[in-house]
Amino acid sequence: MAVVKTFPMGGVHPPENKFTADSAIQILDPPDEVAILLGQHIGAPAEAVVQKGDTVKVGTLIGEGKAFISANVHSSVSGTVKRVDEALDAAGFRKPAVVISVEGDEWEERIDRSPELVTEINTPAEEIVQRIKAAGIVGMGGAAFPTNVKYMVPEGKQVDTLVINGVECEPYLTADHRLMLEHTDEVLIGVEVLRRALQVERAVIGIELNKSDAIEIMSKHAERFPHIEVYGLKVQYPQGAEKQLIKAILDREVPGGKLPLDVGCVVNNVGTALAAYHEIQKNRPLIDRVVTVTGSSLSKRGNFQVRIGTPFSHAIEAAGGMPGDVAKVIAGGPMMGKAVPDLNVSVTKGTSGILLLNKREAQREETVACIRCSKCVSACPIGLEPYLLEKLARMEYWEQSDEHDVLDCIECGSCSYICPSNRPLLDYIKLGKVKVHEMRRASAG
Amino acid sequence: MSQTLIVSGSPHAKSDLTVRSIMWGVVIALLPVFAVSAYVFGVRAIIAVLVTSAACVVTEYIVQRFFLKQKPTVDDGSAVVTGMLLAFNVSVAVPLWQLVVGSIVAIAVAKMAFGGIGTNPFNPALIGRAFMTVSFPVHMNTWVVPRESLLSLGVDRATGATPLGYIADAAARGEPLSTVAAELPGYSQMFLGTIGGSMGEISALAVLIGGAYMLYRKLISWETPVVFLGTLAAGTGIFWIIDPTAYADPLFHVLAGGAMLGAWFMATDMTTSPMSRNGKIVFAAGCGLITAVIRLFGGFPEGVTYAILLMNAFVPLIDNKFRPRRFGKGVAS
Numbered sequence: 066m067a068v069v070k071t072f073p074m075g076g077v078h079p080p081e082n083k084f085t086a087d088s089a090i091q092i093l094d095p096p097d098e099v100a101i102l103l104g105q106h107i108g109a110p111a112e113a114v115v116q117k118g119d120t121v122k123v124g125t126l127i128g129e130g131k132a133f134i135s136a137n138v139h140s141s142v143s144g145t146v147k148r149v150d151e152a153l154d155a156a157g158f159r160k161p162a163v164v165i166s167v168e169g170d171e172w173e174e175r176i177d178r179s180p181e182l183v184t185e186i187n188t189p190a191e192e193i194v195q196r197i198k199a200a201g202i203v204g205m206g207g208a209a210f211p212t213n214v215k216y217m218v219p220e221g222k223q224v225d226t227l228v229i230n231g232v233e234c235e236p237y238l239t240a241d242h243r244l245m246l247e248h249t250d251e252v253l254i255g256v257e258v259l260r261r262a263l264q265v266e267r268a269v270i271g272i273e274l275n276k277s278d279a280i281e282i283m284s285k286h287a288e289r290f291p292h293i294e295v296y297g298l299k300v301q302y303p304q305g306a307e308k309q310l311i312k313a314i315l316d317r318e319v320p321g322g323k324l325p326l327d328v329g330c331v332v333n334n335v336g337t338a339l340a341a342y343h344e345i346q347k348n349r350p351l352i353d354r355v356v357t358v359t360g361s362s363l364s365k366r367g368n369f370q371v372r373i374g375t376p377f378s379h380a381i382e383a384a385g386g387m388p389g390d391v392a393k394v395i396a397g398g399p400m401m402g403k404a405v406p407d408l409n410v411s412v413t414k415g416t417s418g419i420l421l422l423n424k425r426e427a428q429r430e431e432t433v434a435c436i437r438c439s440k441c442v443s444a445c446p447i448g449l450e451p452y453l454l455e456k457l458a459r460m461e462y463w464e465q466s467d468e469h470d471v472l473d474c475i476e477c478g479s480c481s482y483i484c485p486s487n488r489p490l491l492d493y494i495k496l497g498k499v500k501v502h503e504m505r506r507a508s509a510g
Numbered sequence: 511m512s513q514t515l516i517v518s519g520s521p522h523a524k525s526d527l528t529v530r531s532i533m534w535g536v537v538i539a540l541l542p543v544f545a546v547s548a549y550v551f552g553v554r555a556i557i558a559v560l561v562t563s564a565a566c567v568v569t570e571y572i573v574q575r576f577f578l579k580q581k582p583t584v585d586d587g588s589a590v591v592t593g594m595l596l597a598f599n600v601s602v603a604v605p606l607w608q609l610v611v612g613s614i615v616a617i618a619v620a621k622m623a624f625g626g627i628g629t630n631p632f633n634p635a636l637i638g639r640a641f642m643t644v645s646f647p648v649h650m651n652t653w654v655v656p657r658e659s660l661l662s663l664g665v666d667r668a669t670g671a672t673p674l675g676y677i678a679d680a681a682a683r684g685e686p687l688s689t690v691a692a693e694l695p696g697y698s699q700m701f702l703g704t705i706g707g708s709m710g711e712i713s714a715l716a717v718l719i720g721g722a723y724m725l726y727r728k729l730i731s732w733e734t735p736v737v738f739l740g741t742l743a744a745g746t747g748i749f750w751i752i753d754p755t756a757y758a759d760p761l762f763h764v765l766a767g768g769a770m771l772g773a774w775f776m777a778t779d780m781t782t783s784p785m786s787r788n789g790k791i792v793f794a795a796g797c798g799l800i801t802a803v804i805r806l807f808g809g810f811p812e813g814v815t816y817a818i819l820l821m822n823a824f825v826p827l828i829d830n831k832f833r834p835r836r837f838g839k840g841v842a843s
């Protein structure tokens with residue numbers, strides 16, 4: 066690691082609370098029953114290809130992503146399909162799902178479960194992309210965008226760099242940190258797989274300085290990969306946001322409404338790289354992920370390798386059980402995660418953490434008048450004016466909201482986090498985004 | 511396992527920053543200024559600050575409670591800030607009842623009539639000061655000898671003027687500055703504060719200590735005071751270079767009168783200054799420039815109050831024209 070970089074505009078420094086940084090990843094046994102959502106990713110839900118009564122193994126395809134932006138879904142357990150109907154998603158809505166009762170732990174034969182590292186990459190680029198799609202790999206940082214789509218670079222776009230996100234800027238979360246420490250070579254080979262899939266010469270990995278051990282070990286092991294560079298980044302939220310990460314490492318800015326592709330990059334998370342390693346080198350589709358289960362009053366918080374579809378309650382049980390003072394349970398981190406309504410919600414491919422907040426931590430303070438302190442403006446990494454966007458949304462001035470670029474908001478939450486008046490800035494900005502989208506659609510159609 | 515869970519939008523974390531922590535932070539930053547005014551002007555200064563602060567708090571409470579029928583928010587500390595700044599902006603010779611009137615105007619008229627905290631376009635303390643200058647010109651322009659009659663409760667001893675007053679008088683008489691040179695304090699006195707003037711405007715050092723604290727606590731951004739004072743120095747410096755016998759030098763202008771207090775504590779007022787960084791720079795440059803123009807050519811010796819109030823009026827316009835640069839726009843990528 067040579068250079069310390071960061072993004073120059075906006076940002077905040079929430080307390081890190083990375084309690085579980087030193088807890089090695091523990092493998093969580095499958096629960097008695099999993100509910101695997103067919104729409105865990107951005108895009109169209111997969112279509113179920115199993116029926117009630119079918120027996121499945123770990124790795125059996127149970128949902129097929131047919132649309133261009135969609136993803137396959139595999140069984141994460143072995144057992145019998147109990148029903149194909151609905152289950153709660155993180156937002157509390159009932160969504161199509163496959164519910165499987167677990168029997169034993171039998172894996173599909175093609176999957177190589179040996180611990181041996183497979184270094185040699187023999188798969189050609191197009192095949193890698195196809196198999197990433199087949200394996201149901203999506204962005205593991207939280208957004209869950211189908212990974213293969215990013216690797217199908219449209220005609221006329223030039224891509225020169227693969228950017229790998231090891232920032233994990235959300236407070237509390239340590240899953241990626243542990244991956245980089247405990248699965249260093251797998252992650253690096255995964256990065257190399259993705260780099261070849263993208264057919265670029267350069268892959269850069271950004272890791273924040275609060276994970277100096279990860280920077281050290283990743284840099285050291287990366288010496289064997291001539292195309293991979295590791296960068297230490299100054300700790301600043303939201304550095305793990307795609308646009309901020311690209312700016313920090315490559316000093317390129319992705320304008321509002323544009324994609325990393327437009328500035329010649331593709332961004333993926335270290336967890337996604339590991340998933341790519343698993344599929345391409347070990348024939349192992351995406352059936353589990355590392356989840357940080359944490360919170361100030363949780364007795365055995367830690368990082369767990371959890372089968373997709375495992376209910377939150379099962380993971381929380383493994384981490385010491387639900388403390389009595391918990392008032393809010395979050396899928397993901399405190400800045401961008403979703404508060405779940407129910408502990409029966411199941412872990413998806415995008416669930417990076419399960420965070421339990423007690424009453425005091427969960428409480429929102431009373432909102433008072435905006436004092437025009439301009440903290441929200443200087444905290445916004447996109448250069449928006451959150452105080453103004455809130456005001457416009459309250460007055461339902463959607464056209465002006467649009468003019469003031471409400472759609473560019475990346476929902477990082479820095480504005481609401483910093484506001485001394487406790488204004489629910491992002492709540493209103495999200496509303497503004499929905500309304501402006503509606504307005505645009507209405508005027509387009 | 512049947513706890514009801516709170517469901518609300520992200521983020522689920524909130525910084526410790528509150529309106530209260532900001533305003534009481536400014537109060538702390540004002541303490542060195544307070545200490546110097548007590549040291550230089552004695553008991554009267556302490557009483558004056560307590561009276562204005564109390565009058566501002568009580569006025570705000572009464573207006574909120576009985577007129578607007580809101581839950582009073584005086585514990586946020588903003589009225590105390592206004593009260594302290596009002597006292598620091600006037601002479602220790604001003605009678606207490608006039609201080610009370612000024613406080614009432616500052617809070618009731620300049621702040622609450624516009625809707626209270628966050629909504630007032632003009633700096634309340636400066637409106638209070640401007641009102642008092644017009645209404646009570648005699649006392650507002652009576653300056654007390656520093657370090658004398660420290661324990662006296664009344665005001666009897668008056669000297670001629672403040673440093674800025676001396677040079678304005680010389681200019682009015684058409685005489686060169688050298689005629690008043692003997693009356694002018696040295697720079698070290700002006701820096702430390704053992705000079706005549708408004709209670710909080712005398713010591714540049716005290717203001718700087720408070721300013722450093724506010725920078726450390728991120729209560730202000732450095733651009734505002736630096737650009738304000740820089741513009742003032744540049745504006746007055748041009749004339750000094752042209753004719754040093756008729757015009758005071760830029761350092762004098764920066765240290766004299768309300769420039770330091772205004773640049774660090776008044777132009778940085780959150781509510782009445784622009785939101786974007788560029789906006790703040792334009793605003794501060796305007797304050798510095800207008801201060802220079804009033805001091806050099808105006809009828810008053812001092813121009814900081816009116817400069818800031820005038821620029822306050824331009825804030826909506828500045829906010830509209832100087833927006834933060836949107837990420838990805840205006841750069842080659």
Ligand code: SF4
Nearest residue numbers: 445474475477478480
């Ligand atoms: S407006 Fe959007 S992008 Fe800007 S700080 Fe708020 S949430 Fe983040």
Ligand code: SF4
Nearest residue numbers: 435436438439441484
């Ligand atoms: S941070 Fe809050 S109080 Fe400050 S300007 Fe923004 S909305 Fe207003």
